Amino acid sequence: MFRSDSNAEDLEGFAGAGLFDCVIMDKVEKVVLDYSKDPIISDKPFQTSLFSRIAEAGKILEDLYGFPQDIEGVVKDGTIFVVQARPQI
Numbered sequence: 001m002f003r004s005d006s007n008a009e010d011l012e013g014f015a016g017a018g019l020f021d022c023v024i025m026d027k028v029e030k031v032v033l034d035y036s037k038d039p040i041i042s043d044k045p046f047q048t049s050l051f052s053r054i055a056e057a058g059k060i061l062e063d064l065y066g067f068p069q070d071i072e073g074v075v076k077d078g079t080i081f082v083v084q085a086r087p088q089i
Contacts, residue, residue, distance in 0.1 A: 050075065053080060054073075054075075054080060057071070057073070057080050057082060058071055061082065061085050065085070065087070067087060067088070068087075068088040069085040069086065069087065069088055070085070070086050070087070070088045070089075071084070071085045072084040072085075
């Protein structure tokens with residue numbers, strides 16, 4: 001996906017000034033997802049463990065930067081990846 005934003009890298013024909021336009025690069029494929037058997041939905045000990053680890057990651061980043069962070073991340077195969085952190089305002 002291509003995105004244009006206001007960081008001086010606008011693509012011709014796209015909005016700037018903080019507005020985002022997106023262009024899908026490939027043909028859209030419809031996929032039906034079923035999370036009903038995923039442990040995040042059905043396994044209470046898994047949920048508790050994962051949420052505790054996410055909170056721990058948040059505390060580590062807060063301690064590192066000295067104040068709370070607005071964090072975005074991904075959990076893949078049990079590993080937590082932080083993809084963005086910025087000051088929480």
